[in-house]
Amino acid sequence: MDRHLFATLLAFGIPALCYCAEYPPQDHGGANVFLQDGDVIWGEHTNVGVFSVANGARVIIRPYDGDTPSQPYGQLAVEAHVVIVAGNLDAAGSGYTGAGGGGGGAGSWPGLGGTGGAARYIARFAGSTSLSGYGGADGCPGSLSGCGFSTGGGAGRDGDGPFAGVYEYHFNEDRLEWERASGGYAAKEANGDTSIDDSLLIGSGACSGAGGFGLREDAGPGTAGYGGASGGSGGGKIRLHARDLLEIRDGSVITADGTMGRPRNPAVPATGPGAHGSPGADAWPPDPNVVINMTDWLVTGGAGAGGGILLRCDTPGGLELAPTARISSLGGGASRLTVNGGTVKLFYSGVDPETSGVLIEAGRVYKASSSAAGPMWSLME
Numbered sequence: 001m002d003r004h005l006f007a008t009l010l011a012f013g014i015p016a017l018c019y020c021a022e023y024p025p026q027d028h029g030g031a032n033v034f035l036q037d038g039d040v041i042w043g044e045h046t047n048v049g050v051f052s053v054a055n056g057a058r059v060i061i062r063p064y065d066g067d068t069p070s071q072p073y074g075q076l077a078v079e080a081h082v083v084i085v086a087g088n089l090d091a092a093g094s095g096y097t098g099a100g101g102g103g104g105g106a107g108s109w110p111g112l113g114g115t116g117g118a119a120r121y122i123a124r125f126a127g128s129t130s131l132s133g134y135g136g137a138d139g140c141p142g143s144l145s146g147c148g149f150s151t152g153g154g155a156g157r158d159g160d161g162p163f164a165g166v167y168e169y170h171f172n173e174d175r176l177e178w179e180r181a182s183g184g185y186a187a188k189e190a191n192g193d194t195s196i197d198d199s200l201l202i203g204s205g206a207c208s209g210a211g212g213f214g215l216r217e218d219a220g221p222g223t224a225g226y227g228g229a230s231g232g233s234g235g236g237k238i239r240l241h242a243r244d245l246l247e248i249r250d251g252s253v254i255t256a257d258g259t260m261g262r263p264r265n266p267a268v269p270a271t272g273p274g275a276h277g278s279p280g281a282d283a284w285p286p287d288p289n290v291v292i293n294m295t296d297w298l299v300t301g302g303a304g305a306g307g308g309i310l311l312r313c314d315t316p317g318g319l320e321l322a323p324t325a326r327i328s329s330l331g332g333g334a335s336r337l338t339v340n341g342g343t344v345k346l347f348y349s350g351v352d353p354e355t356s357g358v359l360i361e362a363g364r365v366y367k368a369s370s371s372a373a374g375p376m377w378s379l380m381e
Helices: 003-013
Strands: 033-035 043-053 058-061 075-085 088-090 169-172 175-178 237-248 253-255 308-313 319-321 326-329 343-348 359-362 364-369
Touching: 308 319, 308 326, 319 343, 326 343, 343 359, 359 364
Parallel strands: 033 043, 043 075, 058 088, 075 237, 088 253, 237 308, 237 319, 253 326, 308 343, 326 359, 343 364
Antiparallel strands: 169 175
16 A cells, blocks of 8 residues: 555544644553644653554644653653654643742832742753742842942852853843853753764753842832743654654754853832742743844843754655755744854665755754664664
8 A cells, every 4th residue: 555545544544543732651551642723742652553643733842841740741752653743742831940030129118029930830951950040139229338229139040951151140240141141952052962873962941031120219209120031941852653654744843052141130110129030930831022132141041952853764765855844953032143053963764755845943953864863662762
């Protein structure tokens, strides 16, 4: 039987075993998995007949959760006879989280500085310090000797993950600058991946910005400082392995982009607390209409790194990528950064698939015969 007809019959002629909105990791025992718009999936899915993402559907890879690191959130691995992606398989921002921004300084006395923004989860990677930003300073009375005319904003925090963006600052001509702000993929702030096997990584998160100073009049109400910007979250990882056919159809999207940190909160006139920092969770999902100046971490926070995408088919000629498909693993969301983008790997059998018309964007793209990847039935690291 023609394999395209075979795939069509499987995908549309045989009902799936069940339909549900969330798909945790499982052995499907040969059943089909038909994903629809709004479905959420994560972890390892083995022994699948047909795995498909419906035309026009957006299916989300559940984001990494540092509160329950034993769960395989932020990643998807599929072993199936046939894989058909006609919609959007989305792991953008599903990786390690960016940090929450620092709280703004108070603008009056008495007044309390804002609390630091919370990240997506409370516990940091490996259970160490929190990803929440530091709180801003309280106000003080103008008559108090040495008090000055401003109260400090809270500092930012490092991002999460093994190659997280690091919060550092120093004064240079009265300008607060951030260094090593962005998350990385296999290296700090960059794609340091040199692997040629079937391994993938999750993108690391970025550091956050500090809260702004509260500006206080000598005797009277002032202006509370802004909340610091959150850091961007990294992209997750997606691994699709088909025995017979792996088809990425016209107009479909597979993405593991990192996100850009959210802009800081604007200054808010107040006589009470400074504004809170922007939560790290605000960095996911990214706003596709916002392109941020990624060199000014004082305003934006750092850029999350891209994640990893791997596509493999064991049948000669079975890996098919439509010319209008898009496969993306970049850093920084709408800012589209390649420097800390992730890796896309294509493993084929027999016939080298045509990719000249396919939009593949990543920090690194690696294409090779499937024999170069070695055994791939142990799907998750």
